[in-house]
Amino acid sequence: MSDLSQATAEALRLVAGGDPKLLDIVLLSLRVSLTAVVFACAVGLPLGATVAVSRFPGRRTVVVVLNALMGLPPVVVGLAVYLLLSRAGPLGAMGLLFTPTAMVIAQAILITPIIAALSRQVVEDAWVEYREQLRSLGERRFGAVLTMLWDLRFSLVTIVLAGFGRAAAEVGAVMIVGGNIDGVTRVMTTAIALETSKGDLPLALGLGIVLLTIVLALNAAADIVKDTAQRRYG
Amino acid sequence: MTSAMRAPRSLLPLRLDDVVFAIGGRRVIDRVSLTLEAGRRTVIVGPNGAGKSVLLRLCHGLLQPTSGTIAWNALELPGEPRRQAMVFQRPVLLRRSALANIVYALAVARVPTEHREARAREALRKVGLDALAAHPARVLSGGEQQRVALARAWALNPEVLFLDEPTANLDPGATHEIERVIGAMHAAGTKIVMVTHNLGQARRLGDEILFLHQGRLLERASADRFFKRPASLEAAQFLEGELPW
Amino acid sequence: MVVTRRLFLAASLCVVLGAHAQDRFITVASTTSTEQSGLFGYLLPIYERQTGVKVRVVALGTGQALDVARRGDADVVFVHARAAEEKFLAEGHGVKRYPVMYNDFVLIGPISDPAKVGGGKDIVVALKKVEAAKAAFVSRGDRSGTHMAELDLWKASGIDIDKAKGAWYRDTGQGMGPALNTAASMGAYILSDRGTWLAFKNRGDLAILVEGDKRLFNQYGVILVNPDKHPKVKKELGQQLIDWLISPTGQKAIADYKIDGEQLFYPNAGDPAA
Numbered sequence: 001m002s003d004l005s006q007a008t009a010e011a012l013r014l015v016a017g018g019d020p021k022l023l024d025i026v027l028l029s030l031r032v033s034l035t036a037v038v039f040a041c042a043v044g045l046p047l048g049a050t051v052a053v054s055r056f057p058g059r060r061t062v063v064v065v066l067n068a069l070m071g072l073p074p075v076v077v078g079l080a081v082y083l084l085l086s087r088a089g090p091l092g093a094m095g096l097l098f099t100p101t102a103m104v105i106a107q108a109i110l111i112t113p114i115i116a117a118l119s120r121q122v123v124e125d126a127w128v129e130y131r132e133q134l135r136s137l138g139e140r141r142f143g144a145v146l147t148m149l150w151d152l153r154f155s156l157v158t159i160v161l162a163g164f165g166r167a168a169a170e171v172g173a174v175m176i177v178g179g180n181i182d183g184v185t186r187v188m189t190t191a192i193a194l195e196t197s198k199g200d201l202p203l204a205l206g207l208g209i210v211l212l213t214i215v216l217a218l219n220a221a222a223d224i225v226k227d228t229a230q231r232r233y234g
Numbered sequence: 235m236t237s238a239m240r241a242p243r244s245l246l247p248l249r250l251d252d253v254v255f256a257i258g259g260r261r262v263i264d265r266v267s268l269t270l271e272a273g274r275r276t277v278i279v280g281p282n283g284a285g286k287s288v289l290l291r292l293c294h295g296l297l298q299p300t301s302g303t304i305a306w307n308a309l310e311l312p313g314e315p316r317r318q319a320m321v322f323q324r325p326v327l328l329r330r331s332a333l334a335n336i337v338y339a340l341a342v343a344r345v346p347t348e349h350r351e352a353r354a355r356e357a358l359r360k361v362g363l364d365a366l367a368a369h370p371a372r373v374l375s376g377g378e379q380q381r382v383a384l385a386r387a388w389a390l391n392p393e394v395l396f397l398d399e400p401t402a403n404l405d406p407g408a409t410h411e412i413e414r415v416i417g418a419m420h421a422a423g424t425k426i427v428m429v430t431h432n433l434g435q436a437r438r439l440g441d442e443i444l445f446l447h448q449g450r451l452l453e454r455a456s457a458d459r460f461f462k463r464p465a466s467l468e469a470a471q472f473l474e475g476e477l478p479w
Numbered sequence: 480m481v482v483t484r485r486l487f488l489a490a491s492l493c494v495v496l497g498a499h500a501q502d503r504f505i506t507v508a509s510t511t512s513t514e515q516s517g518l519f520g521y522l523l524p525i526y527e528r529q530t531g532v533k534v535r536v537v538a539l540g541t542g543q544a545l546d547v548a549r550r551g552d553a554d555v556v557f558v559h560a561r562a563a564e565e566k567f568l569a570e571g572h573g574v575k576r577y578p579v580m581y582n583d584f585v586l587i588g589p590i591s592d593p594a595k596v597g598g599g600k601d602i603v604v605a606l607k608k609v610e611a612a613k614a615a616f617v618s619r620g621d622r623s624g625t626h627m628a629e630l631d632l633w634k635a636s637g638i639d640i641d642k643a644k645g646a647w648y649r650d651t652g653q654g655m656g657p658a659l660n661t662a663a664s665m666g667a668y669i670l671s672d673r674g675t676w677l678a679f680k681n682r683g684d685l686a687i688l689v690e691g692d693k694r695l696f697n698q699y700g701v702i703l704v705n706p707d708k709h710p711k712v713k714k715e716l717g718q719q720l721i722d723w724l725i726s727p728t729g730q731k732a733i734a735d736y737k738i739d740g741e742q743l744f745y746p747n748a749g750d751p752a753a
Contacts, residue, residue, distance in 0.1 A: 086550045086551075086552050087550060087551040087552050087709060087711045088549075088550035088551055088552070088709075089550075092551075092711070093711075095711070097552050098506060098535065098537055098552070129326060130326055132291075132296055132320075132322065132326075133320075133322060133326035134326075135296055136294065136296065136316070136319065136320040137316065137319075137339050137342050137343070137390075138314075138315060138316040138342050138343060139342050140312075140313065143342060147328065147338070150328075150329075151328050151329045151330075153329075154329075179506075179535075179537035179538075179539075180537070180538065181535045181536060181537055182514075182519070182520065182536065184535050194515075196656070196657070196660075197511065197515070197653075197654050197655075197656035197657045197660075198515050198656045198675075198678060198679065198680075199656050199659055199660055199663075199678075199679040199680050199681035199682075200680050200681070201680075201681055232370060233329045233330070233370045233372065233373075234329065234370050234371075234372030234373040
């Protein structure tokens with residue numbers, strides 16, 4: 001317990017101290033994970049919704065695979081992306097290894113299946129209600145996908161938050177493709193891993209508390225926005 | 235080519251030839267043949283499970299027959315604006331304002347953008363909901379939502395309007411409103427094909443009655459004749475309330 | 480409407496990811512123990528101020544650091560495992576090895592000292608006592624420079640550790656810090672570099688028991704990754720760093736780095752035997 005109170009004291013000291021390095025790390029974490037979420041949504045939401053409203057041979061397999069990919073181990077994704085981006089690898093010429101861009105790529109790959117699988121479920125559940133009416137109006141598949149995504153936007157907010165949470169929490173992928181370089185690719189989770197391995201547990205826990213608080217604040221903000229809008233639109 | 239230049243052939247008459255619709259071996263629609271003409275308001279009645287809703291969906295194209303043919307007088311090509319509309323028992327509205335719901339339907343129908351809002355407002359006015367145009371559709375009352383659904387259909391100016399028990403969930407006041415709108419749409423030239431289990435409504439709105447029982451079209455007659463002198467035993471029992479299914 | 484939102488997001492993305500290295504920088508693959516000693520945090524800002532070149536250190540285990548360099552993903556490699564470095568050069572991945580500095584390892588153990596090695600000056604004698612007492616011993620087991628040094632010392636003690644290891648020998652596969660954490664929590668002996676130990680905060684009842692034996696000295700070498708084999712290597716900037724490290728300025732900076740008043744690294748670029 002004294003570890004925990006020490007950690008809380010550390011967390012408060014870090015935040016109150018306004019350490020610029022800490023601020024950089026926090027901002028980078030947010031930049032990387034939010035950017036990854038944006039890409040993951042751009043791919044995952046239409047993908048999930050399309051699978052939800054379509055019938056095609058092999059559909060069940062696609063659904064099962066999407067669900068399974070939600071459990072992709074971050075470290076495996078990190079390794080695969082590392083091999084892709086390494087100078088010795090196929091995309092080495094782009095010079096992306098050990099940069100925040102590589103981290104965004106890895107996290108986007110990691111959370112796209114989550115966004116796709118969960119949005120597929122949400123859209124499919126609602127499709128039962130909407131299907132006949134949209135068909136009656138003459139809506140084709142592409143239009144139906146967009147309409148469903150927008151109409152279900154409140155439920156999808158929760159899914160996006162889940163994706164962001166997963167991205168912000170992982171360390172395996174960003175450690176490998178980012179290299180935890182001080183001032184360049186060090187994010188909250190890799191900083192916590194570093195301080196833990198240095199034996200500075202109160203600091204590591206303190207950083208953990210800072211990270212949790214930020215994610216909590218983001219979730220709370222999203223919840224308020226969603227709740228107000230939902231109450232208005234029904 | 236605008237629709238004005240095309241002067242399309244009318245969709246009607248609609249011919250059903252020996253249509254069968256089976257699920258898991260069971261015939262929900264059992265060899266129904268009929269022709270729907272323009273003009274008269276057609277009301278479909280029958281006991282529960284007779285296949286009324288399925289028949290409606292077959293006509294509208296939401297279901298494909300297992301065998302037999304369903305042929306309109308003119309083809310609706312995929313990707314073209316629809317010339318039929320359907321109103322369901324439960325209105326399905328989007329999480330947008332009432333006006334936006336109608337504008338959306340007009341957008342799907344490829345109505346030019348500059349005309350959409352005006353047409354939508356006009357449709358809401360015709361059903362008496364212009365004051366609620368900006369209101370989120372999903373928080374309206376059941377009767378108001380159904381009126382929005384009708385306004386949406388009306389804005390599309392369909393040749394045929396299918397209605398599947400549109401007032402089953404509404405109180406008498408709202409029911410009266412809906413019936414008024416349906417009457418107005420008919421007066422404006424839309425063919426009405428409606429399923430109802432409310433015999434009073436069938437009497438009020440029907441010009442001709444189709445009586446369905448266990449997937450078969452047992453009787454077809456003008457409303458007057460059907461209610462006074464039903465030709466089949468089942469129809470007589472049904473009108474007496476002695477034929478639950 | 481959905482489309483314009485997407486475009487806006489894509490645009491803001493470009494801005495966010497924008498800062499694509501307009502500044503000059505090189506990538507150095509080094510070891511976790513070196514980074515955790517705090518040396519880079521002290522040294523590199525000095526270098527950057529003097530030259531305007533940013534140095535990005537990817538800190539891994541020695542084996543992994545050399546592997547990263549073998550793929551050409553680093554420009555310079557800076558580790559402390561002579562045999563592995565020579566092999567790296569023999570494979571053609573490096574240009575030339577320059578000795579830079581050395582630090583030393585220390586034998587850490589519980590104050591209760593069940594194997595009675597405390598105060599000794601001979602590491603080989605100490606290890607023999609640890610093995611004889613079957614006292615708990617934590618090994619890094621991760622192919623790092625420290626791990627390889629540990630294995631060499633067992634060999635020097637005449638102990639075939641693969642045969643002799645039993646429940647007392649804990650092969651953890653971890654970096655120096657986590658391994659020290661493990662040793663602290665189980666009161667075990669462990670071989671550590673002095674730098675990590677000095678920076679380590681979670682000591683429990685561990686202390687330095689054996690130090691000073693010449694065989695515990697840990698030599699660091701720096702190598703430029705071979706641009707002939709890996710054309711993307713930044714050879715001028717990489718060589719510039721190496722030249723600075725072995726220059727009097729760099730060597731003095733290394734010697735000036737202290738934790739709690741104690742010097743960690745001893746510059747020896749001029750030593751022909753290093």
